[in-house]
Amino acid sequence: MRFKDKVSRVALRVSLIAMVVLSIILSAVIWGSDARFSRIEETSNQTQTKDLGQRSLRDIYLPTQTFYFKNKKMYQVYDTKNNLPLEFSKLTQSLRPLLPIRIWSSQTKYEKMLRNPNYIQLTYPDQITISLFLTNVRKNDSREFNRIFVSTTSSDYIYLGNDENHTLYCIRLNDVSFKTLIEHIRNAQTQMPVTLEKVHDDYLPFYEKNLSLPVYSYLTNEESDSYFVYRLLGSNNPTQHSNGDTITYSNGVYERLIAAKHTHNYEYIDYQQDQIPKTISRKLNDSLYFVRKIGLSEPDLRFFDADDNTVIYQNYVEEYPIFLPGKYKMRAQVKFASNGMTINFNSLDLQIPIPTNGEKKTLIPTTVAMDELYQKGYHRKDIERIIIGYTAKSSNSKNKKLVDLEPAYYVKINKQWKTLDEWLNTNNQLDNAGKEGLVDGL
Numbered sequence: 001m002r003f004k005d006k007v008s009r010v011a012l013r014v015s016l017i018a019m020v021v022l023s024i025i026l027s028a029v030i031w032g033s034d035a036r037f038s039r040i041e042e043t044s045n046q047t048q049t050k051d052l053g054q055r056s057l058r059d060i061y062l063p064t065q066t067f068y069f070k071n072k073k074m075y076q077v078y079d080t081k082n083n084l085p086l087e088f089s090k091l092t093q094s095l096r097p098l099l100p101i102r103i104w105s106s107q108t109k110y111e112k113m114l115r116n117p118n119y120i121q122l123t124y125p126d127q128i129t130i131s132l133f134l135t136n137v138r139k140n141d142s143r144e145f146n147r148i149f150v151s152t153t154s155s156d157y158i159y160l161g162n163d164e165n166h167t168l169y170c171i172r173l174n175d176v177s178f179k180t181l182i183e184h185i186r187n188a189q190t191q192m193p194v195t196l197e198k199v200h201d202d203y204l205p206f207y208e209k210n211l212s213l214p215v216y217s218y219l220t221n222e223e224s225d226s227y228f229v230y231r232l233l234g235s236n237n238p239t240q241h242s243n244g245d246t247i248t249y250s251n252g253v254y255e256r257l258i259a260a261k262h263t264h265n266y267e268y269i270d271y272q273q274d275q276i277p278k279t280i281s282r283k284l285n286d287s288l289y290f291v292r293k294i295g296l297s298e299p300d301l302r303f304f305d306a307d308d309n310t311v312i313y314q315n316y317v318e319e320y321p322i323f324l325p326g327k328y329k330m331r332a333q334v335k336f337a338s339n340g341m342t343i344n345f346n347s348l349d350l351q352i353p354i355p356t357n358g359e360k361k362t363l364i365p366t367t368v369a370m371d372e373l374y375q376k377g378y379h380r381k382d383i384e385r386i387i388i389g390y391t392a393k394s395s396n397s398k399n400k401k402l403v404d405l406e407p408a409y410y411v412k413i414n415k416q417w418k419t420l421d422e423w424l425n426t427n428n429q430l431d432n433a434g435k436e437g438l439v440d441g442l
Helices: 002-032 034-049 054-060 084-092 107-114 179-186 225-233 280-294 366-376 420-424 435-439
Strands: 065-070 073-078 101-105 119-129 144-151 157-162 167-172 190-199 202-207 211-214 216-221 239-243 246-251 255-260 265-270 301-307 310-317 320-323 332-335 341-346 349-354 360-363 383-394 402-413 416-419
Touching: 054 280, 054 301, 065 084, 065 179, 084 119, 084 179, 107 157, 107 167, 119 280, 144 167, 190 383, 202 366, 202 383, 225 246, 225 255, 225 265, 225 280, 255 435, 265 435, 280 301, 280 310, 280 332, 280 341, 320 402, 360 402, 366 383, 366 402, 366 420, 402 420, 416 420
Parallel strands: 119 301, 320 383
Antiparallel strands: 065 073, 065 119, 073 190, 101 167, 119 144, 144 157, 157 167, 190 202, 211 360, 216 349, 216 402, 239 246, 246 255, 255 265, 265 341, 301 310, 310 320, 310 332, 332 341, 383 402, 402 416
């Protein structure tokens, strides 16, 4: 028995020593690679931070246009007293409906729904996902839609429509009344007669007559390079290199910020962000996370467009997007790629609207604008979208912080946005918006 006890004690001691040695070895392996551990920790924290919350997402992913029928004629409406899309968003923000049910996918039925005078329609500038609109569905629900149908006779249901594949989803509601919203829409100050025409993958409003829209003026503000350097590269004394009209700030070999010296354009590249989001919902969510990381002012910032792995955000005035001059016309554009993520953005912030003398600019009917493109040699299949937007231009006044916003037709061809006049004067040639695009514009 004594022999057995002695053997047991020896075996126990050997086991304890082996466990201690193994623990030391494992600790050395795990903690010895600081860079590897830091990267794991950073990735984990970032994944959690990217979940912005449904409410903050809805602030950016708002409908931008509202339509209703009067005497069986469709009108696009806008009201300066009541932000109609925001009203709708507040009404549906806390909805706890059942999972949206797919009704059908039929072009004939969908176009009939578009002409149904018993529904008000709110539209997004491009497709978003159901999980960005409803709070109680799976976050990876990437079913897309861009149009909402609200009945003028019942608050029991709303419908989500996808212009691209003619799919309609039904959502049953409880304890929601759209009566006040519908009343505000019917009494909106601005009412423009339109027809919906199929252009590429969307049904777009075509303005039947000459359209007279106001010109706006704004005082602007801008942040310095140091503001964006600190937010994007941190406080680790990034290196700085000047090259012609640009300055490049670098944080090691993984991050860089390129700033134009004479415009408000920037390009941020993060080579560590080399994973392309796998779902549409995650792509939209992550892009907004990175835009907010920049620190741009958000009151009028909205989701605008998405193509493949590129997501664009624009400022809006009334219900129209604001485009900047030059090759980079967007307030913020996020592009995901397997070799890193790139964000092009502009620091010009519209601060205070300035009273004007009532100046307006007249735009031609949309069909006339399309005819001009056809005569120039563009085919209908090449035209992806045609919308009204506002161009930010330097004011003629001596105040350099004052800019004017002038309305114009903007056309998307081959995934590029330009004014109608720019397309008519480019001889069908596409711009190669490289680094030189940073130095033009405002």
